[in-house]
Amino acid sequence: MAEKKLPFTKAKLEEIIRQHKTPFHIYDEKGIRENARKLTAAFAWAPGFKEYFAVKATPNPYILQILREEGFGADCSSLAELVLAEMAGITGEEIIFSSNDTPAEEYIKAKQLGAIINLDDITHIEFLEKHAGLPEIISFRYNPGPLLKQGNTIIGKPEEAKYGLTRQQLFDAYRIVQAKGVKRFGLHTMVISNELNPQCFVETANMMFDLAIEIYQKLGIKVEFIDLGGGIGIPYRPEQQPVDLAYVGEEIRKAYEAKIVANGLHPVKLAMECGRMITGPYGYLVARVLHKKEIYKNYVGLDACMANLMRPGMYGAYHHITVAGKEDWPADHIYDVTGSLCENNDKFAIDRPLPRIDIGDIVVIHDTGAHGHAMGFNYNGKLRSAELLLRPDGSVKLIRRAETLADLFATLNFPQCELSLAAASTTE
Ligand SMILES: Cc1ncc(COP(=O)(O)O)c(C=O)c1O
Numbered sequence: 001m002a003e004k005k006l007p008f009t010k011a012k013l014e015e016i017i018r019q020h021k022t023p024f025h026i027y028d029e030k031g032i033r034e035n036a037r038k039l040t041a042a043f044a045w046a047p048g049f050k051e052y053f054a055v056k057a058t059p060n061p062y063i064l065q066i067l068r069e070e071g072f073g074a075d076c077s078s079l080a081e082l083v084l085a086e087m088a089g090i091t092g093e094e095i096i097f098s099s100n101d102t103p104a105e106e107y108i109k110a111k112q113l114g115a116i117i118n119l120d121d122i123t124h125i126e127f128l129e130k131h132a133g134l135p136e137i138i139s140f141r142y143n144p145g146p147l148l149k150q151g152n153t154i155i156g157k158p159e160e161a162k163y164g165l166t167r168q169q170l171f172d173a174y175r176i177v178q179a180k181g182v183k184r185f186g187l188h189t190m191v192i193s194n195e196l197n198p199q200c201f202v203e204t205a206n207m208m209f210d211l212a213i214e215i216y217q218k219l220g221i222k223v224e225f226i227d228l229g230g231g232i233g234i235p236y237r238p239e240q241q242p243v244d245l246a247y248v249g250e251e252i253r254k255a256y257e258a259k260i261v262a263n264g265l266h267p268v269k270l271a272m273e274c275g276r277m278i279t280g281p282y283g284y285l286v287a288r289v290l291h292k293k294e295i296y297k298n299y300v301g302l303d304a305c306m307a308n309l310m311r312p313g314m315y316g317a318y319h320h321i322t323v324a325g326k327e328d329w330p331a332d333h334i335y336d337v338t339g340s341l342c343e344n345n346d347k348f349a350i351d352r353p354l355p356r357i358d359i360g361d362i363v364v365i366h367d368t369g370a371h372g373h374a375m376g377f378n379y380n381g382k383l384r385s386a387e388l389l390l391r392p393d394g395s396v397k398l399i400r401r402a403e404t405l406a407d408l409f410a411t412l413n414f415p416q417c418e419l420s421l422a423a424a425s426t427t428e
Contacts, residue, residue, distance in 0.1 A: 003238065004238050004320045004322065004366050006284065006322060006324075006327075006364055007028045007030070007031060007282075007390060008026075008390065010324040010325035010362065012394075013286065013324050013362055013364075014362070016286075016388070016396050017286070017288075017362070019396070020386055020388060020396070020398065021386075021402065022286055022287050022288040022303055022304070022362070023285060023286060023287040023288070023302070023303055023304035023308055023385045024285075024286055024385045024386040024387065024388050024402070025283050025284065025285050025286075025308070025368055025369075025372055025373045025385060025386075025387045025388070026283070026284050026286060026387075026388040026389070026390055026396070027058070027063065027279065027282055027283045027369055027387065027388070027389050027390065027399075028282040028283075028284075028369075028390050029066060029282075029389055029390060029391050029392055030390075030392040031281065031282035032063070032066060032067075032278065032279055032282045032369070033066065033070060033392075035277075035278060035281070035282065036051070036067060036070040036072065036278055037070065038245050038246075039051055039245055039272070039274065039277070039278070040070070040071060041245075041246070041249075042245040042246050042248060042249030042250075043249050043252075043270060043272075044249075045249070045253050046249075046252075046253070046256070046269075046270040047266070047267035047268070047269055047270075048225075048267070048269035048270075049269065049270050049271070049272075050071075050072075050073055050094075050225075050269065050270075050271045050272075051071075051072045051073070051271070051272050051273070051274060051278070052072065052073040052074055052075040052094075052095070052096045052227070052271060052272070052273040053067045053072045053073070053074055053075065053273070053274070053275060053278055053279075054075045054077075054230050054273050054274065054275030054276075054370075055074050055075060055076050055077075055081040055084055055085060055275075056075075056077055056078075056081060056275060056371070056374060057275025057276055057278070057279060057280070057369075057370035057371055057374060058275070058279045058283070058369060058370055058372075058373070058374060059080070059081060059084050059374050060084075060373075060387055060399055060400055061084055061087045061088040062389055062397070062399040063279060063389075063399070064084060064085060064087075064088035064090060065088045065089065067278070068088055068089055068090050068094075072278075073090055073093075073094035073095060073096065074088070074090045074094065074095050074096075075095075075096050075098055075230070075273035075275075076095055076096070076097050076098070076099075076110070076115070077097070077098055077099045077100075078099060078106060079103075079105060079106045079109055082095065082097065082106070082109050082110055082113060082115065083109070085113075086113060091113055091114065091115075092113065092114040092115070093114060093115070093116050093137070095110070095113060095114075095115035095116065096115065096116045096118055096139070096186075096188075096227065096271070096273065097110035097115045097116065097117050097118060098118040098120070098141065098188065098190075098273070099120065100120040100121075100162065100163055101120075101162075102120070102124065102127075104127070104131035104132070107127070107128050107131055107132040108131060108132045110132075111128075111132040111133065111135055114135075116137055116139055116186060117135055117137075117138060117139065118139040118140065118141055118186065118188045118227070119138060119139070119140050119141065119165075119173070120141050120163060120164060120165075121164075121165060121169075122165055122169040122172060122173045122176075125138075125173060125176055125177055125180075129180070134177065134180055134181070134182055135182070136182065136183050136184055137182070137183070137184035137185065137186065137224070138177050138182050138184075138185060138186070139185065139186025139187060139188050139225070139227065140164075140165055140170055140173050140174070140186075140187065140188065141163060141164040141165065141188045141189060141190065142164055142165060142167070142170050142187065142188065142189045142208075142211065143158050143159075143161060143163055143164030143165060143166060143189070143191075144158050144167070144189070144191060144207060145158055145159040145166060145167070146158070146159045158191050163190065164189065164190075170211075170215075171215070171218065171219065174215060174219050174221050175219060178219070178221060184224050185221050185222075185223045185224060186223055186224055186225045186226070186227060186271075187208060187211065187212055187215070187223045187225070187226050187227070188226075188227040188229065189204065189207075189208060189227070189228065189229055190229030190230060190231060190273070191204060191229065191231070192204065192229075192231040193230075193231045193233075194231065194233040194234070194276060195231050195232065195233045195243075196233040196234075196235070196240060196241070196242075196243055197243075198243050198244055198247050198248045198251070200231075201228065201231075201232065201243070201248045201252070202248060202251040202252060202255065204228050204229070205226075205228055205251075205252040205255050205256070206255050206259070208226045208228060209226070209255055209256065209259035209260055210259065212226055212260065212265060212268060213259060213260075213263045213265065216263070216265055222265060222268075223268060224268070224269060225268065225269035225270070225271050226268055226269070226270055226271065227270075227271040227272065227273060228270065228271070228272050229272065229273055230272065230273045230274040230275050230276065230277070231274070231276075232245075232272075232274050232276065232277035233276065233277070234276055234277055234280045234281050234367060234370075235281075236317065236318045236319060236320065236366075236367050237318050237320065238320060242281075243277070252270070256268075256270075275370045275371065276370040276371060277370075278370070279369035279370045280367050280368075280369045280370035280371070280372075281366075281367050281369060282369045283367070283368040283369020283370065283372055283373075284364050284365065284366060284368060284369075285304055285308055285309050285364070285365040285368040285372065285385075286362060286363075286364055286365075287302040287303050287304035287308075287362075287363050287364075287365070288302065288303045288360065288361070288362060288363070289301070289302060289357055289358065289359050289360060289361045289362075289363060290302060290303050290340075290359070291359065292357065292358075292359060297336055297351075298333070298334065298335050298336070299335065299336050299337075299338050300335045300336070300337045300338065300354075300357045300363075301338050301339070301340065302337065302338065302339055302348070302363055303340075304339055304348075304365070304385065305338075305339020305340050305341045305346050305380075305382055306339050306341050306343065306345070306346040306379075307339070307341065307376050307377055307378065307379060307380070307382035307383075307384060308339070308372075308373065308376055308382075308384070308385050309348065309365060309368055309372050309373075309375075309376075310375040310376070310377070311371060311372070311375070312347060312348050312349065313343070313345040313346055313347065314345075314375075318349075319348060319349070319365050319366055319367055319368065320365075320366040320367065321337060321348065321349055321352060321354060321363060321364070321365055321366070322363075322364045322366065323354060323355050323357055323361050323362070323363055323364075324361070324362040324363070324364055325361075325362070326355040326356075326361070329355035329356070330355060331353040331354050331355055332353070332355070332356070333353070333354055333355065333356050333357065334351055334352065334353055334354075335349070335351075335352055335354055335357060336349065336350050336351065336352070337349040337352060337354075337363070340380070340382075341379060341380050341382065342380055343379075348365055373385065373387055373400075378403075378408060381408060383402060383403040383404065383405070383407070383408060384402070384403045385402050385403075386398060386400055386401050386402040387399050387400040405421055405424055405425070406421055406425075409421060
């Protein structure tokens, strides 16, 4: 079983907590950079390989800046994500805009930034043309439908997923935009999510290489890039293994040689848009135990709740938990670890064997670096936490402050709002 280690000691955590109130997410910059380099190394053979980091996973410009320094671009799916990428200095074709059900203003912004626009539907050709004009380069998201043997739980079966164009639509779409004067083309798919089986990524690449060949043979269009999407899973559970990126890179290289090179399409740029795999394992939600409750089950109540991390409540997802300073204690107590929402699924763990927990203990929830803080919400008036960055030199930087009641009420124009806020500020 792989050990789930922390990049900080309990003493270091206590030092951080003296400066920054719990709960907070903290990201390990060294881990993120090293991991980013592993992906780059696995595809070093590929002409112009580019990872467009999925901004939705960790939409913080400090994180995007680190990844830009590692040579990554940004995969954006909304106006806010486009603006964040721009803020972090990622512009032009370093951005791929992969949205769905897209409002006109988002296409307009993407076009202004010179981002590569990846259309999710054939009808969006006309919509884009009407609202923003067609750019020189266009990509389409392919949904292989039941052609793909298996789906997985988060994204569902491709034929039941709302994303992308069918095979027939894809060919029609390239024909249409070619006739309208588009000169450069991309091909995209995203069919798996949080997948740990390396073979799935090799199969996706094979499917896409075959498709690129068919597009070339039938339409005479040579796609400039093939984006294999994100979806590389991470070992949330201690018994799981990370995806062997070197193996995936090498197997995809063989497929590229056998298909793309052999059919005269070389060079085609390869792209990915991973989020989870890049930052996920290097984020930690740090919380304090507020209460213990013993009724029909034993509960441990934290000062963090589902508003800080939705995945366990929403998908029943496993997140490993370490009680700081008790790493070597036997896990001989069974707890439900909860937050304070008036929702019974506000539980970070159910029936989890853990060491004896005491009020005041610091609890660290692992693997919150992607789709963690980002999914936060304000139900029950819960405030979203701060985000901290643990720098390679051991210093800690606040990269997003915690929300305040004033943030929460900023959109209210109720007359008593300011007075009540002033009164409440004494308890914040
Ligand atoms: C289009 C697209 N690209 C990339 C991603 C990133 O996925 P992951 O973080 O699992 O790699 C997602 C996730 O929702 C997505 O919808």
